Amino acid sequence: MQDPHDAMSDEPSPTQSPFPSAFDPTQLKSFGPHTLLIGILLVILGTIGIIVPGAMSFATLGFISGLAILGGALWAYHSYRAHATGFMDWLKPLILLVFGILLLIYPIPGVASLALVLAMYLLMDAYSSFALAHSRYPDKGWGWMTFNGIMDIGLAALFLFGWPEYSILLVGIFVAVSLIFDGWALVVIGWAMRKAGSDSTQKTA
Numbered sequence: 482m483q484d485p486h487d488a489m490s491d492e493p494s495p496t497q498s499p500f501p502s503a504f505d506p507t508q509l510k511s512f513g514p515h516t517l518l519i520g521i522l523l524v525i526l527g528t529i530g531i532i533v534p535g536a537m538s539f540a541t542l543g544f545i546s547g548l549a550i551l552g553g554a555l556w557a558y559h560s561y562r563a564h565a566t567g568f569m570d571w572l573k574p575l576i577l578l579v580f581g582i583l584l585l586i587y588p589i590p591g592v593a594s595l596a597l598v599l600a601m602y603l604l605m606d607a608y609s610s611f612a613l614a615h616s617r618y619p620d621k622g623w624g625w626m627t628f629n630g631i632m633d634i635g636l637a638a639l640f641l642f643g644w645p646e647y648s649i650l651l652v653g654i655f656v657a658v659s660l661i662f663d664g665w666a667l668v669v670i671g672w673a674m675r676k677a678g679s680d681s682t683q684k685t686a
Contacts, residue, residue, distance in 0.1 A: 515671075516667050516671035516674060517667070517668060517672060517675060518671070519664075519667055519671075520663075520664045520665065520666070520667025520668035520670070520671050521664065523660045523661070523663055523667065524660070524661055524664035524665060525664075526657075526660050526664075527656075527661035527664055528657070529657075530654070530656060530657025531657045533653070534649070534652075534653025534654045534657060535649050535650065535653055537652075537654075537657050538592050538648075538649045538650075538652040538656070539588055539592070539649075541595070541652065541653075541656050542584055542588055542595060545595070546584035546585050546591070547581070549577045549578070549584070550577070550578060550581035550582065552577050553573075553574040553576070553577030553580075553581060554574070554578065556574035556577065557575075557578070560574060589649070590645075592648050592649050592652055593644060593645035593648040595648075595652055596640050596643075596644055596651060596652050597641075597644065599652065600637045600640035600641050600644075603633045603634070603636050603640070604633070604634070606629075606630075606633045607629075607630040607633035607634045608630075609630075610626045610627070610629045610630035611630040613626045614626035614627040614630065636655070640655075
């Protein structure tokens, strides 16, 4: 017969965090030691983006433009070092450089174009969600996938019907909300890692 004291010791403490039991310890190891800090910074950055969505839109555009220019420059350097003489060897870096520079010169049309890209992405994601929901029906989770698809269609409609007048506002809010959700996910995971590490330290002490 099991000792009542042993049975009581197996029960979770009321003050114990629920996060460690919600994650597989092997999965937690795949995240870095600064996950919690990065999550907090993303939440703060997303909150700022909600307050000033226009600045978030142009910051996103600047980031994409910088990546395009950097990628084009690196590709051009590679073609130069490889002594490439073919037209196709220089076409890709040229397109990237021109694309990045045009985004900087014409930021408002660039944000409007980014809004269309996001709308297309949301429509494709909605199709994927509906397809997954159909394949899982009537198993658990199909309703959430259907809801996700409906939300994607609603957001895509906002981008399309608000284009181009409200593109700056909508792109900034979309990116800011994405940062907040990603940040909170990392905060939860980072807190679980911190709590799990504290518990393991107490057990070994």
